[in-house]
Amino acid sequence: MVKVLAFDTFGTVTDWHSGVSSVLAAQFPSVDGSQLARDWRRTYSPALAEVESGARPWTLLDDLHREALDGLLKDSYGIVATPTQLHTAVRAWHTIPGWPDSAEGIRRLKAEYVVCALSNGNVAMLTEMAKLNEFAWDFIGGTDVWNHYKPAAEVYLGIAELMQVPPHEVMMVATHATDLAAARSFGLRTAYIERPREWGSETKDETPNPLDAFHATGIDDLADQLGC
Secondary structure, X not given: OOOEEEEOOEOOOEOHHHHHHHHHHHHOOOOOHHHHHHHHHOOHHHHHHHHHOOXXXXXXXXXXXXXXXXXXXXXXXXXXXXXXXXXXXXXXXXXXXXXXXXXXXXXXXXXXXXXXXXXXXXXXXXXXXXXHHOOOXXXXXXXXXXOOOOOOHHXXXXXXXXXXXXXXXXXXXEOOHHHHXXXXXXXXXXXXXXXXXXXXXXXXXXXXXXXXXXXXXXXXXXXXXXXX
């Protein structure tokens, strides 16, 4: 009875590690771009939680990224980045490449389902990412639509409300167990996508939950399982 497939983007649909690390290596050649990308990514959840807790006002992900990288470089790497370096690094998140199966998998699923991005990125970022990678979204659900970040209820229930379907007719598709657990808690169905190389050479310690309706090796595999 699923009508809407809502996709996480960073890691599930796109390969953030390779895209961001290559830009960081070019901007900061004295450091390991791969490790800096992972360190930067680890600042992500605490920054979002600070916004969601009300400790700071609504702030776009681009601004959170810039602030976190600036502090990380100063505190952990002893580097004072220029405004141009920070701008270029933050922009890398707009242009990260899709996994090889993503664009075609989304196109196949679109023939049978409403397919949406449901990401902690903002609409402008996700639109640029989609155009670059030819992601054929029916709708781009950036967090600036709701001024909330996942795992807030407003995001998961918000996509169901906008699509005018009950939550159980929406399936959250992600490679992150925490994202899927939150979606299930609000009545959405879930599908887990394996992305073992999400963190580059670092082993990803995460497994699907038996409560996930589907467990796929990629978006193309999910399309196979759904008969698209």
